[in-house]
Amino acid sequence: xxxxxxxxxxxxxxxxxxxxxxxxxxxxxxxxxxxxxxxxxxxxxxxxxxxxxxxxxxxxxxxxxxxxxxxxxxxxxxxxxxxxxxxxxxxxxxxxxxxxxxxxxxxxxxxxxxxxxxxxxxxxxxxxxxxxxxxxxxxxxxxxxxxxxxxxxxxxxxxxxxxxxxxxxxxxxxxxxxxxxxxxxxxxxxxxxxxxxxxxxxxxxxxxxxxxxxxxxxxxxxxxxxxxxxxxxxxxxxxxxxxxxxxxxxxxxxxxxxxxxxxxxxxxxxxxxxxxxxxxxxxxxxxxxxxxxxxxxxxxxxxxxxxxxxxxxxxxxxxxxxxxx
Ligand SMILES: [Zn+2]
Ligand SMILES: [Zn+2]
Ligand SMILES: [Zn+2]
Numbered sequence: 272x273x274x275x276x277x278x279x280x281x282x283x284x285x286x287x288x289x290x291x292x293x294x295x296x297x298x299x300x301x302x303x304x305x306x307x308x309x310x311x312x313x314x315x316x317x318x319x320x321x322x323x324x325x326x327x328x329x330x331x332x333x334x335x336x337x338x339x340x341x342x343x344x345x346x347x348x349x350x351x352x353x354x355x356x357x358x359x360x361x362x363x364x365x366x367x368x369x370x371x372x373x374x375x376x377x378x379x380x381x382x383x384x385x386x387x388x389x390x391x392x393x394x395x396x397x398x399x400x401x402x403x404x405x406x407x408x409x410x411x412x413x414x415x416x417x418x419x420x421x422x423x424x425x426x427x428x429x430x431x432x433x434x435x436x437x438x439x440x441x442x443x444x445x446x447x448x449x450x451x452x453x454x455x456x457x458x459x460x461x462x463x464x465x466x467x468x469x470x471x472x473x474x475x476x477x478x479x480x481x482x483x484x485x486x487x488x489x490x491x492x493x494x495x496x497x498x499x500x501x502x503x504x505x506x507x508x509x510x511x512x513x514x515x516x517x518x519x520x521x522x523x524x525x526x527x528x529x530x531x532x533x534x535x536x537x538x539x540x541x542x543x544x545x546x547x548x549x550x551x552x553x554x555x556x557x558x559x560x561x562x563x564x565x566x567x568x569x570x571x572x573x574x575x576x577x578x579x580x581x582x583x584x585x586x587x588x589x590x591x592x593x594x595x596x
Contacts, residue, residue: 279339296464304462313350313359314459341468344460352455358444365436367426374427380420481584501549521553535559537567544574
C-alpha cells in the first residue's frame with residue numbers, strides 16, 4: 272500500500288458511511304460483496320445503497336475504498352449499456368449476413384455416415400424418426416449412423432443460408448439496434464476487504480466503543496465522530512467529542528492514531544494541533560495505538576496534547592482514567 276493512500280485510508284475510516292460498510296465486512300455480514308443484476312440499470316450493490324441511500328453514491332464509495340487500498344476487487348462481469356437510453360436491458364440478435372434480418376432459423380447439419388449425404392435436421396425428420404432423404408435408410412445411432420456436422424442457418428426473410436450469423440445488439444427499452452462499435456461497456460466488480468485494512472480498521476473501532484462507554488459512565492455526553500466549528504469558521508472533525516453538562520463550554524476532544532509501524536509518528540500530533548488551535552477545547556487527547564515515538568511525545572507536550580498509549584482496550588481505559596483525574 273502506498274503512503275499517500277494510507278492517509279486516505281485513515282480519513283476514510285473516520286467516515287460514517289465507510290464505518291458502517293466496513294463494519295459489515297468486519298462482522299462477517301459480507302465476505303465478498305457481489306452485485307445483484309437489475310435488468311434496467313445493470314448491476315447494483317444494494318447493501319451499499321442502503322448505507323449511502325443512492326445508487327451512484329454506492330459505486331463512488333466502492334471506487335474510493337478500492338483506490339485507497341481498503342477493498343480489493345475482482346472482475347465479476349462486463350455490462351453493456353444502450354448508447355441512446357443507457358438501459359442495460361440489451362439482447363443480442365443473430366442476423367442474416369446478407370439482408371441483416373434477425374428472423375433466422377438455426378438448424379443443425381446432419382451427415383448420414385453410410386451414404387455421405389448432408390442436410391439440415393428438418394429434412395431428415397419423419398415424425399420422431401430420422402430418415403435419410405437420399406437413400407431412405409433410417410438413422411438410429413448417433414456417432415455410428417450419423418453425426419452432427421455443425422450449425423446451419425436459414426434467413427426467413429431473404430431465404431439465403433449461411434453458417435455464421437452476424438451479431439447485432441437490441442435495446443429492449445428504446446428498441447434501438449446497435450453494433451459493437453456503438454455500445455458502452457462497463458466493468459463490474461465484486462469486492463472484498465484487504466487483510467491489512469481489516470487490521471487497521473478493527474484496531475481503531477474496537478476501541479471507540481469502550482471509550483465512548485467509559486466517558487458516558489463518567490458523566491460525559493459523547494459524539495463520535497463529531498465536528499466542531501473553529502474560530503476561523505472551518506469545521507474540524509474529531510474521533511470523539513465529549514461534553515460535561517449542557518452549559519459547559521469546555522469540551523474534550525479525542526483523536527485516535529493507529530500505526531502498523533512500531534509507533535505513531537508526529538503526523539497525527541500536528542494534525543490534532545492544527546484543529547485544537549482553531550477550536551480551543553478544554554482538553555485534547557491523542558490515543559496512540561500501540562505507542563508513540565519520543566519525538567512525537569515531546570511535540571504533543573509542547574502543544575498541550577495529552578498522549579495515551581495503549582495496546583488494547585484495558586490499557587486504554589486504565590491510562591485514560593489516570594490522566595483524567
Ligand atoms: Zn436474409
Ligand atoms: Zn443416406
Ligand atoms: Zn435504449
